[in-house]
Amino acid sequence: MARILYFASFRERMGRTEEALTLPPDVATVGELVAFLRERDGAGAQAFAHPATVRAAVNQEFAAPGSPVQDADEIAFFPPVTGG
Amino acid sequence: MARILYFASFRERMGRTEEALTLPPDVATVGELVAFLRERDGAGAQAFAHPATVRAAVNQEFAAPGSPVQDADEIAFFPPVTGG
Amino acid sequence: MPSVRVQAESFDPGAEMAALLAGRTDVGGVGCFVGVVRDSAGGQPIRSMTLEHYPGMTERALAAIAAEAEARWALQGCTVVHRYGRLLPGEPIVLVLTASPHRQAALDATAFLIDWLKTRAPFWKQEESADGGAHWVEARDSDDAAAARWEAGTA
Amino acid sequence: MPSVRVQAESFDPGAEMAALLAGRTDVGGVGCFVGVVRDSAGGQPIRSMTLEHYPGMTERALAAIAAEAEARWALQGCTVVHRYGRLLPGEPIVLVLTASPHRQAALDATAFLIDWLKTRAPFWKQEESADGGAHWVEARDSDDAAAARWEAGTA
Numbered sequence: 001m002a003r004i005l006y007f008a009s010f011r012e013r014m015g016r017t018e019e020a021l022t023l024p025p026d027v028a029t030v031g032e033l034v035a036f037l038r039e040r041d042g043a044g045a046q047a048f049a050h051p052a053t054v055r056a057a058v059n060q061e062f063a064a065p066g067s068p069v070q071d072a073d074e075i076a077f078f079p080p081v082t083g084g
Numbered sequence: 085m086a087r088i089l090y091f092a093s094f095r096e097r098m099g100r101t102e103e104a105l106t107l108p109p110d111v112a113t114v115g116e117l118v119a120f121l122r123e124r125d126g127a128g129a130q131a132f133a134h135p136a137t138v139r140a141a142v143n144q145e146f147a148a149p150g151s152p153v154q155d156a157d158e159i160a161f162f163p164p165v166t167g168g
Numbered sequence: 169m170p171s172v173r174v175q176a177e178s179f180d181p182g183a184e185m186a187a188l189l190a191g192r193t194d195v196g197g198v199g200c201f202v203g204v205v206r207d208s209a210g211g212q213p214i215r216s217m218t219l220e221h222y223p224g225m226t227e228r229a230l231a232a233i234a235a236e237a238e239a240r241w242a243l244q245g246c247t248v249v250h251r252y253g254r255l256l257p258g259e260p261i262v263l264v265l266t267a268s269p270h271r272q273a274a275l276d277a278t279a280f281l282i283d284w285l286k287t288r289a290p291f292w293k294q295e296e297s298a299d300g301g302a303h304w305v306e307a308r309d310s311d312d313a314a315a316a317r318w319e320a321g322t323a
Numbered sequence: 324m325p326s327v328r329v330q331a332e333s334f335d336p337g338a339e340m341a342a343l344l345a346g347r348t349d350v351g352g353v354g355c356f357v358g359v360v361r362d363s364a365g366g367q368p369i370r371s372m373t374l375e376h377y378p379g380m381t382e383r384a385l386a387a388i389a390a391e392a393e394a395r396w397a398l399q400g401c402t403v404v405h406r407y408g409r410l411l412p413g414e415p416i417v418l419v420l421t422a423s424p425h426r427q428a429a430l431d432a433t434a435f436l437i438d439w440l441k442t443r444a445p446f447w448k449q450e451e452s453a454d455g456g457a458h459w460v461e462a463r464d465s466d467d468a469a470a471a472r473w474e475a476g477t478a
Contacts, residue, residue: 083291167446182337
């Protein structure tokens with residue numbers, strides 16, 4: 001099971017802070033996980049509607065769409081950061 | 085009478101912090117005053133030996149060798165500044 | 169070693185600077201930047217600013233950014249403190265402090281740290297407007313440009 | 324209006340920053356630089372540093388430098404405090420503080436102020452070495468170069 005975290009607008013649109021998910025067999029990258037979540041339900045469709053504003057981290061390191069993901073990973077989705 | 089002030093190494097080499105001086109008739113600029121002081125005595129010869137390290141102010145504004153001077157001015161000599 | 173903290177509580181820039189300098193006499197200059205919550209954004213008044221972060225990753229990101237600054241400049245120490253939670257206008261959000269034998273290194277490292285923080289530290293700001301509505305602050309291209317200066321090596 | 328002071332006493336950067344921000348909620352960033360007496364120079368230990376200044380002209384020069392910074396950047400305030408007299412290693416010499424709605428203006432104005440201070444404010448440093456000998460610090464070309472950046476408009 002992967003642990004999926006949502007922050008900021010992604011948390012609001014997904015209606016949760018995190019979920020445990022068994023990665024489907026055809027999900028091996030961040031980009032494929034995004035596609036899966038977008039197709040899964042209306043919340044995912046809304047949260048992941050604009051790929052340009054999706055940012056991700058795998059195991060607390062920033063990740064790209066091609067970054068690999070696997071069960072047991074901590075995977076986070078959030079918009080571009082605005083701290084400082 | 086002009087008031088002449090000396091700071092830092094100029095104060096030490098001239099052996100005084102200031103003096104009152106009636107400007108000689110042929111002294112109308114900072115550069116001419118430097119030449120006069122350099123010729124006047126051994127202390128002046130030493131203090132003004134290296135023109136590249138002489139800095140001046142007239143009435144508390146930085147001045148160039150060609151800047152005019154007259155009696156009643158406050159004229160200061162010092163090395164390049166090193167604050168901050 | 170950099171000192172990096174993520175906290176809800178406020179901080180005292182003077183006390184942080186004193187701690188950075190404590191017991192040492194080899195520091196020549198300290199650079200500092202403090203980010204503060206403004207009472208308006210885009211001409212509209214702001215009632216509060218709430219910062220969300222990613223516990224765990226945020227601390228790691230700040231430590232990595234500080235380590236990068238210490239690798240690039242001859243720093244004798246640096247301190248980064250970033251707050252989260254609900255903050256009111258006038259309250260400090262972020263502190264960057266750098267100590268170096270030479271002023272240029274302290275100044276450059278301070279600018280670097282705040283630029284990189286803005287694009288690489290997982291924080292998200294939500295503004296509460298005067299009518300109580302809330303909206304997420306959007307990332308600005310100018311922040312990416314400021315951070316990119318340090319990558320291109322032009323700064 | 325900039326706040327400019329020349330004094331023998333030490334100063335408290337945190338208190339100065341609090342004074343700059345007091346009662347206002349429109350500041351977005353505060354830039355700060357503190358120069359400190361180092362315990363060595365050119366590899367030789369230093370026992371103390373004595374700063375001489377030109378009373379009257381020094382205050383005027385600092386006010387002119389601060390006014391120049393306020394003319395160049397959208398500052399909401401700036402503070403310059405410079406000490407004179409005999410200082411020991413670890414003691415602060417100079418404080419520059421700038422407040423602005425935007426961080427880049429605060430950072431740039433801080434760098435500008437310290438660079439110009441070093442080349443345009445009438446202060447002279449004398450170092451006392453470990454054997455009690457004293458010598459005047461010579462002006463550095465790198466300081467002139469740093470100040471010249473702001474004239475050429477390249478910074």
